Amino acid sequence: MSLLHVDKAARNFGGLKAVDQVSFEMESGTIMGLLGPNGSGKTTLLNLISGFLAPSSGRIVFNGQNLAGARVDKIARAGIARTFQLVRILPSLTLLENVMLPAVFGHRAHWGKEADRVAREALEKTGLGDRAGAHAGDLNYIDQKRLELARALAAEPELLLLDEWLAGLNPTELQEGIRLISSLSGSGITIIMVEHIMEAVRALCPRCAVMNAGKLIADGETSQVLSDPSVIAAYLGDAEDA
Amino acid sequence: MIRLAIALAALAALAVVPMFVSEYELGLMIGMASYVALASAWALFSGHTRYISLATVAFYGTGAYTVAVLNETLPYPVVILCAGLIGAAMALLVGLSTLRLSGIYFVIFTFGLAELVRQLITWYEVTVTGTLGRYIFLDLTARDIYWQMLALVAIAIGLTAWINRSRLGLALRAIGDDEVVAAHSGIHLARTKLFAFTISATLITLVGAVASPRWVYVEPLIVFNPTVSFLTVIMALLGGANRLWGPLVGAIPLFLLFEWLSVNFPDTYPIFLGLMFIAVVFVLPNGLLAGFDDLRARFGRTRP
Numbered sequence: 001m002s003l004l005h006v007d008k009a010a011r012n013f014g015g016l017k018a019v020d021q022v023s024f025e026m027e028s029g030t031i032m033g034l035l036g037p038n039g040s041g042k043t044t045l046l047n048l049i050s051g052f053l054a055p056s057s058g059r060i061v062f063n064g065q066n067l068a069g070a071r072v073d074k075i076a077r078a079g080i081a082r083t084f085q086l087v088r089i090l091p092s093l094t095l096l097e098n099v100m101l102p103a104v105f106g107h108r109a110h111w112g113k114e115a116d117r118v119a120r121e122a123l124e125k126t127g128l129g130d131r132a133g134a135h136a137g138d139l140n141y142i143d144q145k146r147l148e149l150a151r152a153l154a155a156e157p158e159l160l161l162l163d164e165w166l167a168g169l170n171p172t173e174l175q176e177g178i179r180l181i182s183s184l185s186g187s188g189i190t191i192i193m194v195e196h197i198m199e200a201v202r203a204l205c206p207r208c209a210v211m212n213a214g215k216l217i218a219d220g221e222t223s224q225v226l227s228d229p230s231v232i233a234a235y236l237g238d239a240e241d242a
Numbered sequence: 243m244i245r246l247a248i249a250l251a252a253l254a255a256l257a258v259v260p261m262f263v264s265e266y267e268l269g270l271m272i273g274m275a276s277y278v279a280l281a282s283a284w285a286l287f288s289g290h291t292r293y294i295s296l297a298t299v300a301f302y303g304t305g306a307y308t309v310a311v312l313n314e315t316l317p318y319p320v321v322i323l324c325a326g327l328i329g330a331a332m333a334l335l336v337g338l339s340t341l342r343l344s345g346i347y348f349v350i351f352t353f354g355l356a357e358l359v360r361q362l363i364t365w366y367e368v369t370v371t372g373t374l375g376r377y378i379f380l381d382l383t384a385r386d387i388y389w390q391m392l393a394l395v396a397i398a399i400g401l402t403a404w405i406n407r408s409r410l411g412l413a414l415r416a417i418g419d420d421e422v423v424a425a426h427s428g429i430h431l432a433r434t435k436l437f438a439f440t441i442s443a444t445l446i447t448l449v450g451a452v453a454s455p456r457w458v459y460v461e462p463l464i465v466f467n468p469t470v471s472f473l474t475v476i477m478a479l480l481g482g483a484n485r486l487w488g489p490l491v492g493a494i495p496l497f498l499l500f501e502w503l504s505v506n507f508p509d510t511y512p513i514f515l516g517l518m519f520i521a522v523v524f525v526l527p528n529g530l531l532a533g534f535d536d537l538r539a540r541f542g543r544t545r546p
């Protein structure tokens with residue numbers, strides 16, 4: 001049985017079909033890149049999976065359970081964690097507290113020493129271990145991104161949704177980021193990463209799906225998908241079905 | 243541990259104060275304790291979540307009115323219990339309908355609530371019972387009331403201290419920063435907010451119930467005075483609503499200041515109230531305690 005089965009998921013905003021009958025499946029432990037031009041519906045699709053938005057129709061089956069339209073916190077506890085395209089941290093909390101939240105309220109619901117251990121481990125992984133007591137509001141943009149990932153990891157999720165997490169990093173940080181994500185995917189976690197940086201997609205994702213105008217126009221082995229004429233056309237901005 | 247010991251010692255010292263003060267001073271102490279309890283109870287919910295509630299007097303007045311209605315028919319402890327239960331039930335009802343609202347809509351709704359409750363009670367008294375005012379005759383001395391109020395202060399601050407260390411405290415602080423992140427971390431927003439709001443509102447109702455015998459004569463216009471709501475907010479914010487001792491630090495000087503103003507400038511004193519409100523929000527948005535911390539951090543660095 002697949003870990004995630006998105007089945008004809010759709011979401012409309014008024015007359016706009018932001019996500020239009022999208023279907024795909026993912027096996028546990030795999031990593032998939034989600035590509036597409038600006039406004040093609042990638043973030044909206046992640047929002048449907050994380051529960052931030054309810055689908056207008058369709059099913060989102062996770063571990064055999066249909067989570068379409070379920071409350072966000074319920075989906076989080078079921079084992080889905082995410083980062084946001086526009087970074088969201090809790091500025092008045094310390095780094096440790098930021099990361100403690102999903103450890104305490106999330107998938108595994110730890111408390112006390114165990115929550116502390118999980119939280120600190122997540123900070124270590126993202127290179128923030130020595131600043132656990134600092135206030136999140138004092139971090140620079142890159143460290144805020146790190147903190148967001150640490151927070152998602154502290155949930156100990158089965159499925160991790162990354163929305164352009166590598167965007168805005170300098171070349172050195174990008175290499176670090178790629179190494180970090182590849183170490184995660186090696187640990188058995190399932191990842192969907194929305195990404196515009198092709199270098200990262202090629203390095204990390206054996207599989208790729210492409211969206212255009214709300215529709216999934218390609219899904220398969222990365223090098224094949226990237227050479228698909230309809231994908232190239234979509235990126236050039238004159239897709240047939242746009 | 244040391245802090246707890248200091249707090250308990252202070253509580254014990256405050257408990258024996260009535261032996262040494264005049265009746266007038268004891269009255270002041272009761273008023274002060276009432277506002278410390280109100281501000282602390284208010285901050286228990288609003289301090290971390292930043293949901294600014296102006297419903298304080300709706301619950302406070304309900305507590306007082308419950309005593310006014312029941313004081314001749316039921317024994318005093320049962321009356322207090324009823325007040326607490328009515329406050330909790332009302333909080334659940336109000337919470338379910340308003341905690342979905344955010345920002346200014348929540349503020350306006352809670353403000354309207356106090357007015358609604360007052361009008362409902364007035365209507366009920368006039369049309370159903372035919373008596374607008376009620377008398378409270380209870381065999382309680384000022385000392386009894388003071389001790390009860392002190393107990394409420396201890397409960398409000400003690401509960402806050404406990405919540406701050408618990409999962410609930412962490413959840414409330416996350417909600418205050420970003421509800422979307424809180425929910426994505428697995429926090430059940432509605433349940434968490436409702437729980438804290440109900441604890442807070444129940445305590446506020448009890449403050450009203452305990453304070454009520456001081457009035458002797460009670461009618462809706464007296465016990466549902468919106469000034470109570472505004473004062474509570476200003477006091478908690480002045481001291482620092484997200485600090486354990488913040489509401490207390492804000493309530494004591496402001497209570498004395500407004501007591502003095504209302505005696506010496508009875509007509510213009512609402513203007514001072516408004517000015518204070520603006521000053522607190524603009525000058526010290528995080529409260530006095532945070533201001534002290536900033537100062538200490540600034541001067542602390544120059545020391546070796």
Ligand SMILES: Nc1ncnc2c1ncn2[C@@H]1O[C@H](COP(=O)(O)OP(=O)(O)OP(=O)(O)O)[C@@H](O)[C@H]1O
Nearest residue numbers: 013016018036037038039040041042043044045085
């Ligand atoms: N809450 C919303 N209300 C109305 N329209 C929305 C909303 N969210 C997204 N949209 C619209 O849906 C479409 C898809 O947006 P989405 O953010 O999913 O695109 P994206 O693929 O993530 O783009 P980008 O690469 O720029 O992040 C866009 O046209 C956007 O304007």
Ligand SMILES: [Mg+2]
Nearest residue numbers: 042043044085
């Ligand atoms: Mg996007």
